[in-house]
C-alpha cells in the first residue's frame with residue numbers, strides 16, 4: 249500500500265465537472281484578474297470567516313507582506329514572531345525592512361511561547377505575528393493581552409488554519425489582520441497560488457485594497473508605493489467550488505486525527521503532549537519515544553498537519569515508513585533563527601531551545617481528508633512495528 253502525504257488528485261478528481269465548468273466560465277468571461285469572480289469569492293470568504301472584509305490576494309506570502317505594508321511597518325521597527333514556522337512569516341518582516349525578533353515555541357502546541365515573546369519586547373517593538381501552526385490556534389487571549397500592554401499591531405498568520413477557531417472566534421479575525429493561504433497543501437487548496445487578507449477594520453481594509461494594486465486610486469494616481477498582490481479570477485472561481493466543502497474536509501481531518509491519537513497512544517513509549525511539557529527544560533532527555541499532538545480546550549484545530557514528536561531516531565522512523573510506502577514530512581527541519589539569511593541577527597541555536605529541539609523531533613503524518621481507515625491502520629501498524637522493533 250502506498251500512502252501519500254496529500255492526495256490532491258483524489259480531492260479534485262471528484263470535483264472535476266464543477267472545476268471545469270468554473271474554468272470555462274472564466275475563459276468565456278475574458279476577465280482574468282480581480283473582477284466579479286474574485287469579488288464573489290471575497291464575499292463568501294468573509295461570510296465563512298465572520299470577517300468584515302476579505303481581500304483576495306496572490307498568495308499567503310503576499311497577504312503577509314501586504315498586511316505589514318498596510319500597517320506602515322519598516323526600518324527601525326521590530327516584529328515578534330516564532331522561529332519555528334514557515335519562512336514567509338519572518339521573511340516578509342525582513343522584506344519591508346523591519347527586524348524579525350524570533351521567539352521560542354511551546355513544545356505542547358508548537359505555537360509561539362508568549363512568555364518568551366514578552367521578554368523580547370523593546371521600545372522599538374511595533375507588532376506581533378502569532379502563527380496558528382499546523383492548524384492549531386495560538387493562544388489569542390495571551391497574544392491580545394501582550395499586544396494591548398505594549399500597543400502592538402497583531403497580524404495572525406492563519407496560512408495553515410483558515411477555518412480554525414479560538415474559543416468561538418474564527419482565527420484571522422481577532423488581530424488587526426488575518427492571513428490565509430490557499431496553497432494546494434492547505435485545507436482549502438487552490439490549483440495554484442492564492443491567498444487572502446482578513447480584517448475587521450475599515451481603515452486597514454481600505455489601505456490594503458489600494459496597496460494590492462500598486463497603491464493606485466484612482467487609476468494611475470499612486471498615493472502609496474504598493475505592489476501587484478492581485479488574485480486571479482480563475483483561482484477564485486476554482487476555490488469557490490471547494491469553499492462550501494471546507495467544513496467537511498476539516499471534519500474528516502479531525503476524524504483521522506482522533507483515530508491516530510486513539511491508536512498511537514496505545515503503543516509502547518507513546519504519550520500525549522501535556523501542558524506541563526512547556527515547563528520542562530528543553531535540554532532534559534525525553535523518555536517517551538513518540539509524543540502525540542494535543543488540542544487545547546479553547547482551540548478549534550483544523551489539522552492541517554498531524555505532527556508527532558520523535559525525540560530519538562526521527563530520521564530512522566521516516567526512512568522506515570518510506571520503506572513501507574508511507575510518506576511523511578518534516579515541517580520544519582531548520583528553525584528560522586538558524587537560517588543563513590538571518591545570521592546577522594546574532595542568534596545561537598540554543599538561544600531558542602525549543603525551536604531548535606522541535607526542528608529535530610517533528611514528523612508530520614498523512615492526514616488529508618480522503619485518507620481511508622485502512623491507510624490509517626497501516627500507518628499506525630508501521631509505527632507500532634518500528635517502536636517495538
Ligand SMILES: Cc1ncc(COP(=O)(O)O)c(C=O)c1O
Nearest residue numbers: 307308309334336407429430431
Ligand atoms: C505559516 C505560513 N505562513 C505563510 C505561508 C505562505 O503562504 P503561501 O505559500 O500561500 O505564500 C505559509 C505557506 O506555506 C505558511 O505555512
